[in-house]
Amino acid sequence: xxxYEIGDGLIAVGAGLAVGLxxxxxxxxxxDVGAAAVGAITEDMSLFGKCIVLIVLPETIVIFGLVIAFMxxxxxxx
Amino acid sequence: MFGRSKKTGNYAYTVAxxxxxxxxxxxxxxxxxxxxxxxxxxSRFIGESGYQKEMAELAGRTEGIxxxxxxxxxxxxxxxxxxxxxxxxxxxxxVSAYLTKWDIWNLKVxxxxxxxxxxxxSMKEDxxxxxxxxxxxxxxxxxxxNDKEIIAEFERIKHVEIPPEVVNAYKAAGHLxxxxxxxxxxxxxxxxISIVPSSRPKRLxxxxxxxxxxxxxxxxxxxxxxxxxxxxxxxxxxxxxxxxIDKKLATQLANAESISAAANDLAQLDFYEDIKExxxxxxxxxxxxxxxxxxxxxxxxxxxxxxxxxxxxxxLDFMIHKNIEVDNIRIIARGIESGIxxxxxxxxxxx
Numbered sequence: 001x002x003x004y005e006i007g008d009g010l011i012a013v014g015a016g017l018a019v020g021l022x023x024x025x026x027x028x029x030x031x032d033v034g035a036a037a038v039g040a041i042t043e044d045m046s047l048f049g050k051c052i053v054l055i056v057l058p059e060t061i062v063i064f065g066l067v068i069a070f071m072x073x074x075x076x077x078x
Numbered sequence: 079m080f081g082r083s084k085k086t087g088n089y090a091y092t093v094a095x096x097x098x099x100x101x102x103x104x105x106x107x108x109x110x111x112x113x114x115x116x117x118x119x120x121s122r123f124i125g126e127s128g129y130q131k132e133m134a135e136l137a138g139r140t141e142g143i144x145x146x147x148x149x150x151x152x153x154x155x156x157x158x159x160x161x162x163x164x165x166x167x168x169x170x171x172x173v174s175a176y177l178t179k180w181d182i183w184n185l186k187v188x189x190x191x192x193x194x195x196x197x198x199x200s201m202k203e204d205x206x207x208x209x210x211x212x213x214x215x216x217x218x219x220x221x222x223x224n225d226k227e228i229i230a231e232f233e234r235i236k237h238v239e240i241p242p243e244v245v246n247a248y249k250a251a252g253h254l255x256x257x258x259x260x261x262x263x264x265x266x267x268x269x270x271i272s273i274v275p276s277s278r279p280k281r282l283x284x285x286x287x288x289x290x291x292x293x294x295x296x297x298x299x300x301x302x303x304x305x306x307x308x309x310x311x312x313x314x315x316x317x318x319x320x321x322x323i324d325k326k327l328a329t330q331l332a333n334a335e336s337i338s339a340a341a342n343d344l345a346q347l348d349f350y351e352d353i354k355e356x357x358x359x360x361x362x363x364x365x366x367x368x369x370x371x372x373x374x375x376x377x378x379x380x381x382x383x384x385x386x387x388x389x390x391x392x393x394l395d396f397m398i399h400k401n402i403e404v405d406n407i408r409i410i411a412r413g414i415e416s417g418i419x420x421x422x423x424x425x426x427x428x429x
Contacts, residue, residue, distance in 0.1 A: 032090040032388075033090070035088060035090040035091040035094070036090040036091060036093065036094035037094065038091060038094075039090070039091040039092060039093070039094035039095035039098070039164075040094040040095065040097070040098045042095060042098075043095055043098030043099055043102075044098045044101070044102070047098065
């Protein structure tokens, strides 16, 4: 396409990988944390609040991926 | 990668569940309180803790010590069964294999009961339907007339065969020792065969079971030695498969003149420190020795469950703690009912 160089395309692929791989990693982490949280909550409902905090902790990894993707797309590689 | 829990097991879910259950077990202070109570107060106390459902269900049918004993075992069976229900894959296989010991326990209770003419209701109080034999299978065993039929039915359900020489030896001796020993050995033999150490969780499980065999073997050897029994007679009770105590060491220990003479051999073992005091010639006591071994077993389970949090060990750790809690409640209730000195009851508890 006119106006775009191959480098721009590679940056877009990099941004996609940063978000996608971080999402997969977070998903794998959340899988076990979520299962453990459900196990604990079934026994003791008072643990619900603490479990929710623990479940969302792996989600931070996706935010790192998202930040990298934004930096790639909008700040660029200098 | 994504569907691995179905094959290997849902460790995170089950371990979190048992950890939450473990947090609600009775603590040291609860036992101290119970020691100060009368039997009806103990019933009320445990009825307000984790045994509420069973105490309420059985309160109409039994009372006093019978109610406590029946409710505690029923609760333990339900807790263990619920854990088994929530497991998957190879974790389920491991938990199920471990729980088979309650099938052996139930058969022993029924055989003992039938031998000594105990009524069915009293036998039911001591049954723990946590293994593969459910309540209906146990009812069928209870309804059978004699030990021959019971053994035949058990063999049929569990696909085991008790050799005729064991049954004949039991008949000749008139007591159940031979069959009970055979069943204990068979349980550990089958358990070890069923664990193929192909993955890390299975290797851990195998190591834990082998250590458990060590504690049982040493306990047997030392108890018999304290009673003055030595040599071949002791080795009849030896269970193969231990981690530290092999047949050679066990024979050395069994043949030693006295416990003090075996001290050098014992000193090589991991758990020597835990039982050293109980073995001391001055204060030598069977009660302390058994308590020492039990405490070692608990500590071992606790250590392993901290080292390997996502394995089968935290589940076994909980099961051991739950079993000890139930035993402690029953010891307190039985002791108080019989009017035993409270300090003596306290000494019998494993805390």
